[in-house]
Amino acid sequence: MSAHTLLNIDGHLVRVKAGSSVAAALRVAGGMGVARTSVTGQKRAPFCGMGVCQECRVLIDGRRRLACQTVCAEGMRVETTG
Amino acid sequence: MDADVIVIGAGIVGAACAQALAQAGRRVLVLDARIGGATGAGMGHLVVMDDNAAELELSRHSVAQWRELAPRMSEDCAYSACGTLWIAANDEEMAEAERKQQRLRAHGIDSRLLDARELANAEPALRKGLAGALEVPGDGILYAPNAARWLLAQATDSVRVEHAKVEAIEDDGALSLADGSHRTAPQIVLANGIQATTLCPELPIRPKKGHLLITDRYPGTVHHQLVELGYVTSAHHSDGDSVAFNVQPRPTGQLLVGSSRQFDTTDPAVEAPMLARMLQRTLDYLPGLANLNAVRSWTGMRAASPDGLPLLGKHPWREKLWLAVGHEGLGVTTAPGSAHLLAALMTDATPDFDATPYAPRGLRETA
Numbered sequence: 001m002s003a004h005t006l007l008n009i010d011g012h013l014v015r016v017k018a019g020s021s022v023a024a025a026l027r028v029a030g031g032m033g034v035a036r037t038s039v040t041g042q043k044r045a046p047f048c049g050m051g052v053c054q055e056c057r058v059l060i061d062g063r064r065r066l067a068c069q070t071v072c073a074e075g076m077r078v079e080t081t082g
Numbered sequence: 083m084d085a086d087v088i089v090i091g092a093g094i095v096g097a098a099c100a101q102a103l104a105q106a107g108r109r110v111l112v113l114d115a116r117i118g119g120a121t122g123a124g125m126g127h128l129v130v131m132d133d134n135a136a137e138l139e140l141s142r143h144s145v146a147q148w149r150e151l152a153p154r155m156s157e158d159c160a161y162s163a164c165g166t167l168w169i170a171a172n173d174e175e176m177a178e179a180e181r182k183q184q185r186l187r188a189h190g191i192d193s194r195l196l197d198a199r200e201l202a203n204a205e206p207a208l209r210k211g212l213a214g215a216l217e218v219p220g221d222g223i224l225y226a227p228n229a230a231r232w233l234l235a236q237a238t239d240s241v242r243v244e245h246a247k248v249e250a251i252e253d254d255g256a257l258s259l260a261d262g263s264h265r266t267a268p269q270i271v272l273a274n275g276i277q278a279t280t281l282c283p284e285l286p287i288r289p290k291k292g293h294l295l296i297t298d299r300y301p302g303t304v305h306h307q308l309v310e311l312g313y314v315t316s317a318h319h320s321d322g323d324s325v326a327f328n329v330q331p332r333p334t335g336q337l338l339v340g341s342s343r344q345f346d347t348t349d350p351a352v353e354a355p356m357l358a359r360m361l362q363r364t365l366d367y368l369p370g371l372a373n374l375n376a377v378r379s380w381t382g383m384r385a386a387s388p389d390g391l392p393l394l395g396k397h398p399w400r401e402k403l404w405l406a407v408g409h410e411g412l413g414v415t416t417a418p419g420s421a422h423l424l425a426a427l428m429t430d431a432t433p434d435f436d437a438t439p440y441a442p443r444g445l446r447e448t449a
């Protein structure tokens with residue numbers, strides 16, 4: 001098994017350590033690791049890291065999932081504009 | 083400010099009472115313990131209910147008042163004129179939809195019957211094979227905690243809110259607060275929801291627990307507040323647990339999913355078996371829900387009276403005390419009508435409709 005995983009976040013290829021969560025990949029991809037935007041336009045990032053706060057919702061391969069509860073897989077497509 | 087009236091409770095009912103009393107020229111002090119209640123937990127469906135004449139009169143009057151207030155309400159009250167679709171699963175329920183339409187029509191409430199095809203066009207996310215629906219376009223929804231705050235802010239000169247817990251109502255009507263101080267006024271309104279029995283144990287009020295769940299944002303999935311017509315039979319059993327299909331489209335695009343009813347528990351915990359039953363019922367009507375993400379679930383306690391009608395009026399034997407309690411699952415809807423009635427009774431004015439069906443009843447003498 002390769003030590004790294006390559007995934008696609010909002011159209012950019014991102015390489016992370018194998019076994020990383022998507023939440024970690026969001027940080028690697030840039031800045032604060034923004035996952036979503038609230039109805040009032042606020043940027044929201046993973047907060048609790050354990051599946052409770054629901055602030056890390058992203059589209060993963062077309063389905064809305066929690067970034068902190070999802071392990072990166074090769075070729076995964078993540079969208080933060082959902 | 084010396085108050086003419088003290089209102090205990092700043093939920094939607096207490097807020098509406100304070101506002102109506104201020105409009106009638108009274109100076110109002112609102113005391114709220116900030117322990118929260120049903121207003122922060124419920125669905126905020128503004129719905130005309132027609133189980134009996136008194137409920138129909140109160141809800142009709144109230145929904146009309148909300149519609150009048152809506153254009154002035156702040157945006158965060160999230161009022162939406164989405165209307166209700168009462169869903170008929172089979173021909174028997176379709177016949178009930180027709181009877182419901184006749185009852186509503188007799189009281190001047192606009193509604194429209196949809197056949198199976200019209201229903202499928204109106205709400206494509208519903209499962210195929212439903213018989214039809216009755217659409218009540220005048221119904222709406224709002225976000226009750228913000229609506230309560232907004233109501234209180236309408237009369238800042240004559241309504242003051244103090245965050246304090248009332249510990250006891252003395253025999254002379256004076257209120258003892260948790261910090262040891264006292265408050266008194268010529269008239270007191272008890273509007274503290276399910277907590278009413280802690281101050282007046284004689285009130286015939288029982289908690290009726292409900293579960294709710296909200297999804298992530300999926301705009302355009304559902305357009306009306308959707309309620310199964312079977313709701314009428316399941317929601318009004320006075321005993322036993324029940325669930326009914328009830329989904330609300332929030333203006334954010336989220337779906338708010340209800341509803342369950344359980345008696346004789348005050349445990350606020352989310353119970354997985356009850357939540358599962360409720361969601362199974364929802365999936366019977368809205369199969370696509372299975373692919374959506376839920377973000378939260380919670381519970382709330384409705385303050386149920388034996389006959390389902392609120393208790394509005396003077397307490398029969400307690401000095402100075404007026405009651406605005408027992409609104410069960412309809413208190414957001416009926417807050418304005420309840421407040422109108424109570425304020426009229428308290429100021430010797432004539433209410434717009436008959437107050438007798440809601441007069442305090444069923445109170446037990448306690449030691």
Ligand SMILES: Cc1cc2nc3c(=O)[nH]c(=O)nc-3n(C[C@H](O)[C@H](O)[C@H](O)COP(=O)(O)OP(=O)(O)OC[C@H]3O[C@@H](n4cnc5c(N)ncnc54)[C@H](O)[C@@H]3O)c2cc1C
Pocket residue numbers: 090091092093094095096097113114115116117118119120121122123124125126127128129226246247248249273274275276277278291292293294340381382383384385406407408409410411412413414415416
């Ligand atoms: C699951 C669920 C779904 C519902 N759905 C709907 C719906 O779709 N449509 C609808 O119309 N209604 C609905 N309801 C019902 C509605 O929410 C209630 O009827 C309504 O909110 C009751 O308001 P209230 O002001 O009487 O009480 P509450 O909202 O309970 O307010 C009581 C207030 O009193 C305060 N208080 C309590 N004790 C004291 C004390 N000792 N001293 C000072 N303050 C005190 C509390 O802090 C609280 O603010 C629902 C309820 C539930 C639980």
Ligand code: FES
Pocket residue numbers: 045046047048049050051052053054055056066067068069
């Ligand atoms: S970070 Fe809180 S649920 Fe994922």
